[in-house]
Amino acid sequence: MKRHLLEAADLDRADATLVLDTAAQIDQALAGREVKKLPTLRGRTVVNLFYEDSTRTRISFELAAKRLSADVINFSAKGSSVSKGESLKDTALTLEAMGADAIVVRHSASGAPHRLANWVRGSVVNAGDGTHEHPTQALLDAYTIRHRLGRLDGVRVAIVGDVLHSRVARSNVWLLTTLGAEVTLVAPPTLLPVGVGSWPVGVSYDLDAVLPKADAVMMLRVQAERMNASFFPSAREYSRRYGLDARRMAALPDEAIVMHPGPMNRGMEIAADVADSVRSTIVEQVGNGVSVRMAVLYLLLGGSTR
Amino acid sequence: MAGSPEPAASRTSTAGVLLAPADVARVVDRMAHQLIEKAGEQLPDLVLVGIPTRGAPLARRLAARVAAFSGTAVDVGTVDITLYRDDLRMRGVRALEDTVLPAQGIDGRLVVLVDDVLFSGRSVRAALDALRDLGRPRTVQLAVLVDRGHRELPIRADYVGKNVPTSRAQQVRVHLAETDGTDEVLVTEEGSRA
Amino acid sequence: MTYLIKGARVLGGDPADLLLADGRIAAIGDRLSATGATVVDAGGLVALPGLVDLHTHLREPGREDAETVETGSRAAALGGFTAVHAMANTDPVADTAGVVEQVWRLGRQAGLVDVVPVGAVTVGLRGERLAELGAMADSAARVRVFSDDGHCVADPALMRRALEYVKALDGVVAQHAEEPRLTAGAQMNEGHRSARLGLTGWPAAAEEAVIARDVLLAQHVGARLHVCHVSTAGSVEILRWAKSRGVQVTAEVTPHHLLLTEACAETYDPVFKVNPPLRTDADVEALRAGLADGTIDAVATDHAPHAVEDKESEWAQARPGMLGLEQALSIVVETLVEPGLLDWAGVADRMSVRPAAIGRLDGRGLQAHGRPLAPGEPANLLLLDPAARATVDPAALASRSRNSPYAGRELPGRVVATFLRGVPTVLDGKAVR
Structure with a gap:
């Protein structure tokens, strides 16, 4: 799999199937357990960078990252330096300096995750960009x-x-x-x-x-x-x-x-x-969202070394 | 996308056969007898949990031999340890394997983890962490087909098919009919010619 | 100061010597000599009349961080230009005699090219009422080209009046053809790529509909119309039809529309965002053919410098426009000369003679542009090494901005020297000042 998940058009059949299979295995591994947490991404930092309100998507990504023991930072555009006119690039460089291993980005502009991917070394996950992809x-x-x-x-x-x-x-x-x-x-x-x-x-x-x-x-x-x-x-x-x-x-x-x-x-x-x-x-789609996002974070971050 | 499971033996290497097919069967039989003897009256509580890839078929074979020798059917399961590894950054992402536990679970039971080779001990540590999230066994023991030394953690096996002193440069390869088409254990010298 | 250019191929013809003196071409011939003249070895170089750009954004006054009259003039000289038309969408807008005279004076001070101000058609480019076109025409800047470029004069009644009014000034309205209701929020050419990229589409019909309307209006009132940055095959067809009916319409195409396509948008890098947008392969082909057969009269750069922060952003937030002055001739060589669609005389016609005529710069006297390379004419010319190839490095450009869509691209043709009224502005490929 590539370093980023920017668009579904990027995924070939093998990659897409691997994500689905991995999600199924994660579902199976967690089924019926009291402890829904895995240590896989301990010490990794996942930033949820949301320029648009989307509580359900943000919570789903947050839960996925937390179940893999990653540290999660929610960076909402409202009430932050972003709303004071900081550019996407400056925000990206800030998050990069803080050592974000993955940036999950939701943005109203199509292609914003592609831009972000040019400016950071971590993985970028597109959580919805304009009218482009999700x-x-x-x-x-x-x-x-x-x-x-x-x-x-x-x-x-x-x-x-x-x-x-x-x-x-x-x-x-x-x-x-x-x-x-x-x-x-x-x-x-x-x-x-x-x-x-x-x-x-x-x-x-x-x-x-x-x-x-x-x-x-x-x-x-x-x-x-x-x-x-x-x-x-x-x-x-x-x-x-x-x-x-x-x-x-x-x-x-x-x-x-x-x-x-x-x-x-x-x-x-x-x-x-x-x-x-x-x-x-x-309702089932919502639950599956967490497993699939866990699979994506695992596959993008599990093997990466910065 | 994922790291390949095991690098194929494509590099220049010299292989020595440690166990031939008949040897593997004999070693498994002996381990089964040891399991029966050590479990004693707790044999019905025994759960053999294989660590994929080759620990899983090994656990099934051991269970079949235990049943054949003792007349008691024992539960088997598998536990995937990929998500519990602490060396993902070095080894790269790999596809996940099944985690299947018996219907009665593992709480209060005698769990024996089964793996093909015991080396650094890191796989066993990951399996212990996984078990902790899956239930609370009364006792956890470890059975391995080959113990090749070089432990990096305070872990030892309760049942060992064969002790093989090796150098770090050597590789021990276990092949099983279920995964590789044949039963054998090889020692290869890799990198020693460089 | 006299210059003796040795062995230049005038319009690609046989090598000849040119003697420049007192701002004019004093003589053209074999083995000329002149005591005291500075000799310029032009062996293997092609001599062309100084280029004239109908469409340049110099950003001064208002955005001197992106470009100034001086830096833009230097970029123009390096591109082989001796005259550029400075578009009116400055801050303040060039909609009064005062602003156009300011720009004109800044151009004279820089002294690298003749800066010819374009006047706004409507007050503040708002498309509501006519600016004082006559005052701008009568000013020291002698404005002849009027344009709201960046905005379309969308109101058909207002456009009709503008076309009629400038007849008295020997002027021309240069229309930015874009039906605003069809391009609200538009980001790139509308088609299968915009559909996939999720970028709001800018349909070809929004340009073609306005051109069709305006050629009919120009015919009806008997006025001159110039169409800015034609970008679609359909526009070329409409222009061809209008010209065949005798409409006084002229048109320009930009270098980037001759070379680049909408495929560039796939990177989401806003350096490729421009208005009108990059189109399809078929459009590029039609534009090249239209320029070659004369349906399109001129190449105009639409040189549009932007500060870094206006381009290093999300696509939708970025401002449209790209640099063009320094690479325009190279792109014409690549897209038309090398494929055999245009010879050197054709290049001179489309990049100097016709744009000068459209802007009414082609009269008599030392201030004229677009004149033939002949004894007695103003010595406005450039020397081009057509064999040289170089990779574009935005950091090495003379423009104050860096938004070149050609970064990293190897292009043919190097402007070795440019002369404005006999004085070199570029020598050995470097700006003299």
Whole structure:
């Protein structure tokens, strides 16, 4: 594996499979134990550098690092020197001087983790950059699908919603196709990027036509504000055409699962009874996130010497 | 991505056969007898926990021989020690192996850790740390097929298949049918020609 | 001060000697001699008329930390330029006679190239009402090119008025063609790469729509239009169509759009962020062809110096723009001369003659630019070693900024000497001052 995890597009099949296998082994090693902690990364320092609020992702990374006995520093952009105009580079050099072995970065600018990787010697983990990628989310989604359905090869995954602005969608497109899944993007044309035709995926504007042929449906968060920029006329119309409700869920094959990266807009892209149904993996995804992030930190940091 | 498990014997080296296939079987049988004798009435409490890679099949073989000789089935398990190693920085990242414990767990039982070669003692230390997180055995003992000396920690084996005084420049390689296609123990001279 | 240039290939022709005296080319011929003249050995070098840039950002007044009129002038001279048009987006904006005269005077003081101020079309570049175009035209700076560059004159009614108004000044409106509503937050060319990189797309249509509109307006009111930094194949098609219909439209292309593509954005290194953005291979090919066949009239650098902190950042936070003056000719050699798309006379035409004509610098008299290399003409010329190749080192540039997209790239062609009215500004590849 490379020194950094910047994008899912970087992972080949062997690397991606190793992350998932390692996460499964970690799950197994920790299953049923009272002591959920491993000494693996004792003496290593992991910095969570979050320029955007994302409590759930930050906590997941924090828990993953702590379960591997790393020292964790949370560096939130708010209330720090960053909010006083310190540049990303100066922050990077500061963290470097403090001896950070890994920097987990969340940033509103696409490519910020790539920039950071040029300025530090430690490993950089992309925890979501702008509308680019969120590779650990895709890894935990792949892990969840494999765990539930037993495989990824040939699994039909529908990713539904605001693909244009979604880093989760991008990472899943690259990772799932690398792992052999067949991905179909479902969205109104306004919420698909120009150039999507070059991606190794199917594209549909019709959710009802896709559902009967989907083994997993991943619903993306759709922000209601998008309608102000005319991406769609109204929340109601969006929900009617692209929302997953009980009627639509019934069209899915028997074993199919329903996924959501969270946080959900209940009633917008997903109905409450769907989110809480037995098909839903939404809670499971959160738990898997910790194992997958442990695997990533172990694989990036376990063998590194500074 | 991960470090390869063991460097293949591709470098120039001279190999001497320490144990041939028949020797391996004989040594395992003797160890099984010793286990039965030492465990005594606690034999039903015995759990043989192998340290991957080759400790795991070795533990299964020992359990089979113990069952054959004593008529008592004993539990086996494996414990992966990768996440407990203190030498990851030197050795590099490796793929994790299974950790499988018997359904009844290890609390209050007689756990015998099983490994192929005892050298520095660091693997055993990591296994002891892992066991501590997995439960609270009454007693923990250690069985190894080969003890080659050069301990770096205050650890000794309770059951030893064969003591082999070696120099640090030498390498001891254990091959088992389950992992390598054949049973044998080799001593190779590496680096001594440099 | 007289200079005798020995053995230069004028426009790539047979070797000849040039005698420069009193600011003019005194004679061209074989084995010239002149007592007291400084001899310049130009064996193997190509002589071209001094280059004229229609599009330079000198940053003074306002951002002297990024560039000054003097440092930008030195960079220009090293690139073989004898005249540069200084864009109006300074601080304060060059939208009054006072500011354009200040820039003009700073250029005269530096004395390395003729600095020709561009006047803003609208007050403060805000696109709301016309600046005092006549006052700028009548000032000492004699402004003829008006541009809100950096911003598009997006309001069609305002653009129409500007086009009409400058007719009385023999001026031209140089449009930065970018429909602002289609490029809100845009970061790079919109296509499959922007989709994957998660960078907001700048669609080709946002440029082409404005060019199409403006050539129709220029035709309707019978005015001159100049299109800045054309970047797409579609724009070239529209210009070709407009010219075939007799519209008085001219256009420029930057060196970077002739060489680099959107693939550069994959590094997320903002040194490759520029407006309009780098486009596709097909666009680059169409731009080269358009320049070769004359659809595009001129190469203009859009030299845009930026301080380190404005570039060493996240892509989205970085300011758009790249350096160009010192490598412009090398890139034209690499992309057009070496592939055989343009000969040396063509280079002179696209980098000196036509830009000078667009800026109305090509009149009679000693102050003229873009004139033929002939006896009696002002001695504005450069000597180029076309065989030399060098790797670009940003630290070695004369510009005060370092944001060269060509760092580490080996390029052909070295400007050995530049003469402004018979006085060397560059000798042996080094700035004289």
